[in-house]
Amino acid sequence: MSTDRYGFWYPQVDYTKCIKCGICVKVCPIIGEKIKNTNFEKPKVFAAWSLDEEIREYSTSGGVFSELAKDILNKSGCVVGARYNEQNLVEHYVVDDISDLPMIRQSKYIQSFTGDVFKQVRAKLKQDKIVGFCGTPCQVAGLLSFLKGSPSNLYTFDFVCRGINSPKAYSKYLEMLEKQYGSKVRKVWFKNKTFGWNRFSTRVDFENGDVYIKDRNTDLFMRGYIEQNLYMRSCCFDCHYKTFPRNADITLGDFWGISRYDSNLDQDLGTSLVMLNSEKGEKLFGNIKDDIYSEESSMEIALPGNACIVENAVKNPKSERFLLMLDKCSFDKSFKMFVKGGGILKIYNKYVRLVFSFLNRMLRFIKGTCNE
Numbered sequence: 001m002s003t004d005r006y007g008f009w010y011p012q013v014d015y016t017k018c019i020k021c022g023i024c025v026k027v028c029p030i031i032g033e034k035i036k037n038t039n040f041e042k043p044k045v046f047a048a049w050s051l052d053e054e055i056r057e058y059s060t061s062g063g064v065f066s067e068l069a070k071d072i073l074n075k076s077g078c079v080v081g082a083r084y085n086e087q088n089l090v091e092h093y094v095v096d097d098i099s100d101l102p103m104i105r106q107s108k109y110i111q112s113f114t115g116d117v118f119k120q121v122r123a124k125l126k127q128d129k130i131v132g133f134c135g136t137p138c139q140v141a142g143l144l145s146f147l148k149g150s151p152s153n154l155y156t157f158d159f160v161c162r163g164i165n166s167p168k169a170y171s172k173y174l175e176m177l178e179k180q181y182g183s184k185v186r187k188v189w190f191k192n193k194t195f196g197w198n199r200f201s202t203r204v205d206f207e208n209g210d211v212y213i214k215d216r217n218t219d220l221f222m223r224g225y226i227e228q229n230l231y232m233r234s235c236c237f238d239c240h241y242k243t244f245p246r247n248a249d250i251t252l253g254d255f256w257g258i259s260r261y262d263s264n265l266d267q268d269l270g271t272s273l274v275m276l277n278s279e280k281g282e283k284l285f286g287n288i289k290d291d292i293y294s295e296e297s298s299m300e301i302a303l304p305g306n307a308c309i310v311e312n313a314v315k316n317p318k319s320e321r322f323l324l325m326l327d328k329c330s331f332d333k334s335f336k337m338f339v340k341g342g343g344i345l346k347i348y349n350k351y352v353r354l355v356f357s358f359l360n361r362m363l364r365f366i367k368g369t370c371n372e
């Protein structure tokens with residue numbers, strides 16, 4: 001794999017060693033033959049969360065991933081997910097012991113390096129171990145293509161995926177924070193729930209004990225990701241996996257907007273959207289029913305709050321230029337250059353909304369008094 005100018009990894013063929021067997025093309029889930037599955041066209045949908053308060057707090061959504069992982073690990077299986085390495089970059093890692101599960105918990109919004117993890121999965125499956133694999137929908141498709149199907153001892157989980165960001169943008173963001181705080185980053189925690197699940201924040205802990213924490217509207221990295229689509233990988237804007245039937249046995253996500261249907265299902269602590277895509281997935285989800293709270297829902301309820309289930313984000317035309325600018329300027333300087341007035345506009349919108357809601361309440365109050 002080599003890194004392009006924008007910070008994304010791409011496979012490179014060493015033609016001095018290539019024997020032209022064509023297997024790399026055959027197993028590529030995009031240019032090779034598409035993998036076929038017999039999964040449900042209409043997944044079974046649930047709103048759910050872990051009954052273990054610590055797991056729920058430390059997870060991105062409702063912590064259902066950790067409960068599924070626990071079930072597999074308790075049966076002497078292994079679970080594969082994304083962890084931070086020593087440089088705070090993200091890589092896939094095989095967990096065999098339940099005490100290591102926290103390493104692969106939580107969403108990391110950067111491309112995860114899979115290395116030789118597919119080979120490790122194949123070896124574990126051959127040893128008849130139960131394997132749980134969690135990754136982006138395209139990583140799951142890649143694994144299934146590599147394995148030529150889904151053996152009965154493999155459970156695959158993917159998530160509703162907005163898209164993955166450039167490791168280069170993320171490294172420059174951490175570099176900016178390290179400069180501001182005068183210390184090395186110790187831990188990154190996206191979608192931290194200090195201000196609640198709905199107003200999720202980014203928390204970064206430093207070696208000198210300082211803590212940075214800003215919510216989704218003020219943290220520059222999250223703004224560049226969610227509001228600006230500024231540094232996502234190009235192929236994520238033309239994702240082939242936002243369709244049904246999905247490849248993974250279970251798809252996880254945030255059940256955004258569930259409070260519109262039932263306010264009891266949003267305690268602002270994280271509610272998972274669970275889509276059961278296969279009988280295998282249904283069975284595994286059944287195994288954890290005593291460890292979670294769950295209520296059946298529907299795709300009609302899930303879709304309005306979570307367009308990313310089926311829709312692609314729209315590419316920011318300045319994306320490539322922004323990523324190249326990072327070679328010359330710091331993250332915050334580049335951000336200011338490319339997202340002019342964004343901050344001011346946001347604050348302006350917020351106050352206009354507050355004034356309108358105040359006027360509305362006043363009007364309702366006056367009307368009420370008149371009626372009396």
Ligand SMILES: Cc1cc2nc3c(=O)[nH]c(=O)nc-3n(C[C@H](O)[C@H](O)[C@H](O)COP(=O)(O)OP(=O)(O)OC[C@H]3O[C@@H](n4cnc5c(N)ncnc54)[C@H](O)[C@@H]3O)c2cc1C
Pocket residue numbers: 058059060061062063064065066080081082083090104105106107108109110111112134135136159160161162163164165252253254255272273306308
């Ligand atoms: C890049 C990305 C984009 C997402 N976009 C959306 C979205 O638009 N809408 C939505 O509802 N949900 C989205 N999610 C999913 C959501 O953030 C939660 O991961 C999911 O709901 C599971 O949460 P949990 O509480 O059950 O468990 P968590 O413990 O939070 O589970 C996270 C799981 O995802 C794996 N993972 C984390 N980061 C990566 C990564 N970079 N690459 C591959 N695997 C990873 C972990 O290993 C773990 O298995 C996204 C997640 C990621 C990583």
